Amino acid sequence: MTAQEGATITQAAQGLETVSITRPGFLASVARDKKAIVGIVILTILVLAAILAPLLAPYDPNNMDFEMIESPSAKHLLGTDDLGRDLLSRLIYGAQVSLFVGVSTVGISLVIGLFLGIAAGYYGGFIDTVIMRYIDLQWAFPNFIIAVYLVAVFGTGLSNVIIAITLAFIDDFARIARGMVLTIKEEQYIDAARTVGVSDFRIMWRHILPNAAAPIIVQATVSISYAILAEAGLSFLGLGVEASTPTWGLILAESRSFISRAWWLGLFPGLAIMLTVLSINFLGDALRDHLDVRETTEI
């Protein structure tokens, strides 16, 4: 899509046909932002790798071999681990779990956290007390304890890892959202919207949330990297996915025994996580800038 098309679509969405001031669409403003382009390219590669893993991976990720702890070579582009498994194949398959955990935990906790935080901040009083005391309660327990508890009750598995990490993130989003709502709801344009007869839901959704977006987006992008690492931590403790499942975090955690002999085992999964986080941060920055109308509109 070109910049022009992006702008046209935005205008059409606003029902304003002949507007000479242009507010570029998100894709159009991304196209002008080099960092955002880098982010999109990296993320696209990673997502494609995850989806096309069976086609791309040169070996079965769990196929063991006697070529153990071999440094990168033409046969094994990124080397092999202590069981002779091909690291590149494991990283490609690992992208599936890691990206899924990162995006799903942040996605779910973002929705729930925003809902709780906005409701608490907007209505105040009793609703605020109930929600925020729950959040405090959750803060009082280390997240790993909650994870251990969940796993003890429901057994190990990816879904429980996702639930545990999601729970841990909800309070971050709820707190940030509540704080922002408390500030924004005192603004006169909220009163003005109310005098026009706008409903509570619409005020929260259309008038408050967009004004609270910047810090929430930043928190969300940072949280995705935490989620990928948290999955590694839980799996390493035996509370997450099975040890044979390739995930970036798990590969990284296992590499620590061989750190002096096999640099590639630590470097490449670490790079994969770093690139993911970096690209998501770039995208988050672009989104934040795009939402700031002062930066994106021109007369």
Add this chain to the structure above:
Amino acid sequence: MALLEVKGLGLEFSSPGGTVQAVNKISYDVEPGEIVAVVGESGSGKTAAALSILGLVPQPPGKIVAGEISFDGQNLLDLSEDEMRRIRGRRIAMVFQEPMTSLNPLLTIGRQLTEAMRLHLGLGKAAANDRAVELMNMVGISDPQRRLGQYPHHFSGGMRQRVMIAMVLSCEPELIIADEPTTALDVTIQAQILSLMQDLTEKLGVAMVIITHNLGVVARYADRVNVMYAGRIVEHGTAVELYRNPAHPYTIGLLNSVPRLDRPRGSPLEPIPGNPPDLTALGRGCAFMPRCRFATPACGEATPDLQDVGGSHVAACWELEKIRSGKAA
């Protein structure tokens, strides 16, 4: 029948320092198409009284303890939140003091201007947009189609207030409440905005309550005036009656403390001594007594009721006779 009748309205706020009697048994009415001013200094309860008409006083800490607000024969205090929402913007609209902050910075002017119309009148996008263009023309904003796509930060204060006026007029309400609509504007813009509001309300037959502390505004634009002090209405009358013949010592003090063209140049302004009273600790006497130069010990005994001064003119003071004869002398 009056369009709006506020009868014995009492509003309290509970605060850690005690209960604040923000509005104390005030009554006034507004006829269709009329401009009524509510005058008073900061903290006199004028804004709180106006917000309670729209049901926008946060409760708690606020609490309406007495009275009724009847709009077109209906007591607004009995209505549910849903019913109030249908009245707000549609039949009663409000203009705020601060145009710089009363528009959402992230939404286009067009979207904010059409929101009420789409909500209340059920207009489609195109129809609402057409009407928005018409309204922008009406309030004197040039190139409306282009301006509708812009954001609030592209507009100056006066322009934003014009947008706010277009917004309140969009659903053709019967009553507009304007809370110090020009206080935050440059002096040069104030008169423009007020004349615009006067013209448009006259043309469309909309009644208006102007809340202000600017007596110049009152003199020029209001038909009738209510003077508020410490949560009570202390004097009420037509603008002419009030200016020609102020009866309450507070009103007299207010008029003496602003420069006027009809007094000799160089004559000193007389400020009202003291400060407004603490609303958490009002005694049983007249609230203005500590600052009043006509006060007698009897003033501290009981709060005076509004008494006829002639015509529709009423004032709440124990010493009305003395003041009138004193002025005559």
